[in-house]
Amino acid sequence: xxxxxxxxxxxxxxxxxxxxxxxxxxxxxxxxxxxxxxxxxxxxxxxxxxxxxxxxxxxxxxxxxxxxxxxxxxxxxxxxxxxxxxxxxxxxxxxxxxxxxxxxxxxxxxxxxxxxxxxxxxxxxxxxxxxxxxxxxxxxxxxxxxxxxxxxxxxxxxxxxxxxxxxxxxxxxxxxxxxxxxxxxxxxxxxxxxxxxxxxxxxxxxxxxxxxxxxxx
Amino acid sequence: xxxxxxxxxxxxxxxxxxxxxxxxxxxxxxxxxxxxxxxxxxxxxxxxxxxxxxxxxxxxxxxxxxxxxxxxxxxxxxxxxxxxxxxxxxxxxxxxxxxxxxxxxxxxxxxxxxxxxxxxxxxxxxxxxxxxxxxxxxxxxxxxxxxxxxxxxxxxxxxxxxxxxxxxxxxxxxxxxxxxxxxxxxxxxxxxxxxxxxxxxxxxxxxxxxxxxxxxx
Amino acid sequence: xxxxxxxxxxxxxxxxxxxxxxxxxxxxxxxxxxxxxxxxxxxxxxxxxxxxxxxxxxxxxxxxxxxxxxxxxxxxxxxxxxxxxxxxxxxxxxxxxxxxxxxxxxxxxxxxxxxxxxxxxxxxxxxxxxxxxxxxxxxxxxxxxxxxxxxxxxxxxxxxxxxxxxxxxxxxxxxxxxxxxxxxxxxxxxxxxxxxxxxxxxxxxxxxxxxxxxxxx
Amino acid sequence: xxxxxxxxxxxxxxxxxxxxxxxxxxxxxxxxxxxxxxxxxxxxxxxxxxxxxxxxxxxxxxxxxxxxxxxxxxxxxxxxxxxxxxxxxxxxxxxxxxxxxxxxxxxxxxxxxxxxxxxxxxxxxxxxxxxxxxxxxxxxxxxxxxxxxxxxxxxxxxxxxxxxxxxxxxxxxxxxxxxxxxxxxxxxxxxxxxxxxxxxxxxxxxxxxxxxxxxxx
DNA sequence: TATGAATGAGAATTCATTCAT
DNA sequence: TATGAATGAATTCTCATTCAT
Numbered sequence: 001x002x003x004x005x006x007x008x009x010x011x012x013x014x015x016x017x018x019x020x021x022x023x024x025x026x027x028x029x030x031x032x033x034x035x036x037x038x039x040x041x042x043x044x045x046x047x048x049x050x051x052x053x054x055x056x057x058x059x060x061x062x063x064x065x066x067x068x069x070x071x072x073x074x075x076x077x078x079x080x081x082x083x084x085x086x087x088x089x090x091x092x093x094x095x096x097x098x099x100x101x102x103x104x105x106x107x108x109x110x111x112x113x114x115x116x117x118x119x120x121x122x123x124x125x126x127x128x129x130x131x132x133x134x135x136x137x138x139x140x141x142x143x144x145x146x147x148x149x150x151x152x153x154x155x156x157x158x159x160x161x162x163x164x165x166x167x168x169x170x171x172x173x174x175x176x177x178x179x180x181x182x183x184x185x186x187x188x189x190x191x192x193x194x195x196x197x198x199x200x201x202x203x204x205x206x207x208x209x210x211x212x213x214x215x216x217x
Numbered sequence: 218x219x220x221x222x223x224x225x226x227x228x229x230x231x232x233x234x235x236x237x238x239x240x241x242x243x244x245x246x247x248x249x250x251x252x253x254x255x256x257x258x259x260x261x262x263x264x265x266x267x268x269x270x271x272x273x274x275x276x277x278x279x280x281x282x283x284x285x286x287x288x289x290x291x292x293x294x295x296x297x298x299x300x301x302x303x304x305x306x307x308x309x310x311x312x313x314x315x316x317x318x319x320x321x322x323x324x325x326x327x328x329x330x331x332x333x334x335x336x337x338x339x340x341x342x343x344x345x346x347x348x349x350x351x352x353x354x355x356x357x358x359x360x361x362x363x364x365x366x367x368x369x370x371x372x373x374x375x376x377x378x379x380x381x382x383x384x385x386x387x388x389x390x391x392x393x394x395x396x397x398x399x400x401x402x403x404x405x406x407x408x409x410x411x412x413x414x415x416x417x418x419x420x421x422x423x424x425x426x427x428x429x430x431x432x433x434x
Numbered sequence: 435x436x437x438x439x440x441x442x443x444x445x446x447x448x449x450x451x452x453x454x455x456x457x458x459x460x461x462x463x464x465x466x467x468x469x470x471x472x473x474x475x476x477x478x479x480x481x482x483x484x485x486x487x488x489x490x491x492x493x494x495x496x497x498x499x500x501x502x503x504x505x506x507x508x509x510x511x512x513x514x515x516x517x518x519x520x521x522x523x524x525x526x527x528x529x530x531x532x533x534x535x536x537x538x539x540x541x542x543x544x545x546x547x548x549x550x551x552x553x554x555x556x557x558x559x560x561x562x563x564x565x566x567x568x569x570x571x572x573x574x575x576x577x578x579x580x581x582x583x584x585x586x587x588x589x590x591x592x593x594x595x596x597x598x599x600x601x602x603x604x605x606x607x608x609x610x611x612x613x614x615x616x617x618x619x620x621x622x623x624x625x626x627x628x629x630x631x632x633x634x635x636x637x638x639x640x641x642x643x644x645x646x647x648x649x650x651x
Numbered sequence: 652x653x654x655x656x657x658x659x660x661x662x663x664x665x666x667x668x669x670x671x672x673x674x675x676x677x678x679x680x681x682x683x684x685x686x687x688x689x690x691x692x693x694x695x696x697x698x699x700x701x702x703x704x705x706x707x708x709x710x711x712x713x714x715x716x717x718x719x720x721x722x723x724x725x726x727x728x729x730x731x732x733x734x735x736x737x738x739x740x741x742x743x744x745x746x747x748x749x750x751x752x753x754x755x756x757x758x759x760x761x762x763x764x765x766x767x768x769x770x771x772x773x774x775x776x777x778x779x780x781x782x783x784x785x786x787x788x789x790x791x792x793x794x795x796x797x798x799x800x801x802x803x804x805x806x807x808x809x810x811x812x813x814x815x816x817x818x819x820x821x822x823x824x825x826x827x828x829x830x831x832x833x834x835x836x837x838x839x840x841x842x843x844x845x846x847x848x849x850x851x852x853x854x855x856x857x858x859x860x861x862x863x864x865x866x867x868x
Numbered sequence: 869t870a871t872g873a874a875t876g877a878g879a880a881t882t883c884a885t886t887c888a889t
Numbered sequence: 890t891a892t893g894a895a896t897g898a899a900t901t902c903t904c905a906t907t908c909a910t
Contacts, residue, residue, distance in 0.1 A: 117398060119253075120401055169394065173394030
């Protein structure tokens with residue numbers, strides 16, 4: 001009853017190890033998102049994870065390694081979500097609307113991702129540049145957006161000459177800025193930007209802008 | 218162009234409170250913009266300013282007081298620049314183009330302002346909320362944009378029903394995000410986003426989007 | 435109307451100087467009493483006095499000089515109060531009771547004096563030892579107590595062989611300790627030691643003890 | 652007598668948490684007693700203890716936590732010493748004399764305790780009030796004194812109507828004040844109050860006062 | 869794999885004091 | 890006599906990281 005087979009022991013250890021890693025990543029995601037790269041504390045992460053802080057060094061090498069792991073996992077998360085999106089069988093206009101809504105919802109649901117990106121940009125993207133894992137940065141959305149724009153042009157509903165990269169950045173910018181800067185914006189405008197009504201208005205405005213721009217007549 | 222007058226140099230050593238204050242604010246603006254609120258160091262600011270760090274406490278009370286002063290001065294700077302903008306005597310479409318260009322140029326020329334805003338948002342805008350100096354947040358641009366939209370609508374060139382606040386935030390978002398997230402974006406796209414050519418393309422894209430959206434026909 | 439005679443000017447200046455000195459001493463007395471010698475702040479004193487802190491150096495040379503001045507003035511205060519006490523025309527027992535009451539009241543009314551003495555003792559009385567102003571320490575009470583004890587012995591009402599110094603210290607100790615240690619004592623006993631009732635009980639207890647000890651029969 | 656065993660020295664370098672804690676408490680007791688709460692230095696404590704100062708924060712949270720720990724241990728020390736005192740099998744008068752002598756000796760041997768209490772009172776007993784560990788403050792002496800007074804009264808040797816709390820405070824006051832204020836008192840009187848002779852005289856005076864007060868006839 | 873103990877460099881902040889006017 | 894500006898040395902406290910087990 002006390003002894004277990006060697007294989008089981010190894011298994012359990014492996015599973016615990018993985019659980020510990022995930023607990024650390026979860027905790028670190030919150031810590032980094034709330035406090036920024038510099039503001040986050042190793043002790044804070046360990047405490048949130050309920051784990052000895054020495055393990056952060058064991059698993060991730062240090063604070064920067066941990067941050068990179070968190071960031072990479074966040075990118076992986078959005079990549080995964082993107083794959084669930086299917087624009088091909090939608091009409092061009094509907095596809096654009098769907099894309100905007102997807103990005104908007106994802107940013108709303110994952111403000112921590114925006115915060116992590118801010119941190120990464122503050123330090124000149126040194127974590128991403130250090131490791132050349134370009135894969136995690138490649139979004140299929142860009143290609144799909146290109147397809148949709150082309151399809152719309154061919155069908156005569158969209159204007160031509162639209163750079164998918166520029167448009168993609170514009171969509172991201174409109175959602176990102178609204179959410180990431182909500183505190184200063186709501187202080188400026190004296191409005192709650194995050195009420196359900198405000199959210200709905202924002203989404204319909206964005207959709208209107210981009211479709212208004214793209215659609216011919 | 219680089220040299221400063223002897224008088225300036227000499228005066229820096231004299232007991233000129235205002236000059237010392239400004240030197241600290243200049244230094245702190247750079248330090249906070251480059252390293253963020255948490256990453257900035259009191260020693261770093263003092264060294265950049267060539268001033269005893271004790272004076273930071275003497276004049277600003279502490280790191281947070283200094284940050285607020287820096288932020289407030291940055292807001293004042295953009296407010297001042299805005300006043301030089303004159304949209305009234307322009308046709309609606311030209312006024313919109315001018316507005317977009319103004320914001321774009323200002324953000325390009327003052328990336329430190331974007332960084333400061335990111336820092337302020339990261340901490341929930343606690344500095345702005347602590348002092349209720351709402352004045353510094355009030356931009357005349359919003360009113361002017363409202364006027365332009367209305368003028369365009371009356372003249373029959375712009376669509377109606379456009380919320381100036383939403384549009385203002387959209388314009389800001391498109392410029393802000395491109396500049397603030399340039400490091401991760403350029404890593405993602407493998408493009409230099411800041412080359413003169415890229416800048417020009419970005420501006421013309423943005424103008425196209427918003428005018429394409431607003432203009433009827 | 436604008437010009438005043440030179441003499442008046444000098445007078446006014448002198449009077450203002452004295453007022454400033456007194457304001458500083460008043461402020462410092464409170465600051466030192468509340469926070470102790472080490473806990474007291476030069477800035478705190480200047481602020482309480484509503485005076486530039488440079489003047490502390492001008493008038494008193496520094497923190498230690500200020501503390502000594504405060505202490506000396508406090509001693510002078512109690513010496514002055516003592517002179518108003520007249521034990522000679524009282525019967526021995528009444529004189530003792532009067533003496534105890536006087537000390538008790540003075541300590542109650544001047545807890546800052548106790549605190550200052552504690553500070554001075556903590557640093558080995560270095561301020562008093564540095565200047566040999568023994569005069570300020572000489573209390574007439576000791577002589578008067580000696581007289582009363584002798585008178586009582588001769589009249590056959592008091593026991594003999596009582597050392598006035600020991601008795602004086604005992605009386606001081608009983609009042610001093612109760613007041614100086616009131617915070618820990620009241621925490622220990624869970625009683626408010628400073629209510630009027632508690633104060634009255636304390637005084638009558640002390641009087642009882644010392645008269646019970648001294649009186650024959 | 653002075654030398655410590657090799658084992659002790661070696662162990663101080665090992666990772667013995669309890670030993671480190673005690674070393675810090677010993678060092679801090681001296682530092683706080685000599686310099687007061689405000690005058691004591693974290694660096695001073697660490698240096699005296701031969702320990703990294705970071706550990707003060709690790710074990711005690713900060714200066715105040717350390718002070719409380721020191722104070723609590725000091726209270727525990729006197730509580731322990733008290734338990735060795737046995738008054739029950741002594742005659743009332745002898746018991747009182749024994750009690751006075753015990754307190755006197757304890758204060759003489761532990762002047763640091765008096766100093767710590769002064770510090771605690773200076774700050775309004777905030778450390779004790781913050782934690783509600785009333786137990787450490789409860790002395791058995793008070794009950795025992797009550798018993799002795801009652802016994803004496805019943806046996807007809809002591810006067811009645813004596814409040815044990817008042818008497819206890821009086822005894823404490825007489826010993827405490829003499830020792831705690833020895834520097835100013837000896838400066839005042841120009842006598843060495845701590846010579847063996849002076850100590851003996853003080854003890855006999857105190858005993859005489861309280862027995863003179865209590866005993867009938 | 870996991871952990872409590874320990875550390876050195878550095879962080880913000882404080883403080884008595886002096887300078888220049 | 891008075892004052893705002895300036896300073897250097899401390900002082901408390903923090904932090905990422907390593908050690909020993």
